[in-house]
Amino acid sequence: MIGRLNHVAIAVPDLGAATSLYRDTLGAKVSAPVDQPEHGVTTVFIELPNTKIELLGQLGDGSPIARFLERNPDGGIHHICYEVDDILAARDRLTVAGARVLGPGEPRIGAHGKPVLFLHPKDFNGTLVELEQA
Ligand SMILES: CC[C@@H](C(=O)O)C(=O)SCCNC(=O)CCNC(=O)[C@H](O)C(C)(C)COP(=O)(O)OP(=O)(O)OC[C@H]1O[C@@H](n2cnc3c(N)ncnc32)[C@H](O)[C@@H]1OP(=O)(O)O
């Protein structure tokens, strides 16, 4: 059911410093930062030949990455995002299989303008999973 790896997300305490690290030290192509107020984060995408890295900075109070950064003050891998052909069919199939879909259960529009959903990390070997409509 899952398809391509769309991105690996890394939550960071200082988005400017992390962007500089990827652009200037690792020599990667980086995007401009974009605030995602619906998601409580600011994103910077690193374009790699075979996938993307999503740098996540905290945006506003109640950001979903706030507690993660409290527990991991240097930052860390926060989630992985797989593409699915039909996000509603994927949600329904996973729910029947016992996986917990986070939030209200309806997809929201993500950083690429496509519907996304998140699955509880406790149901996927301690890894927060994002699904994005391909
Ligand atoms: C920009 C849009 C979009 C895109 O298009 O790419 C994005 O990527 S938005 C990214 C940010 N949004 C989200 O992460 C939304 C979904 N996340 C959540 O709803 C919450 O973050 C969470 C997963 C429910 C965690 O909530 P939190 O309050 O931080 O933690 P808890 O204390 O409730 O945690 C319970 C349990 O789970 C462990 N945990 C938490 N986060 C992670 C994680 N990222 N990876 C692995 N494990 C995680 C946490 O350690 C707790 O474990 P125990 O201590 O053993 O109970």
Ligand SMILES: [Co+2]
């Ligand atoms: Co993401």
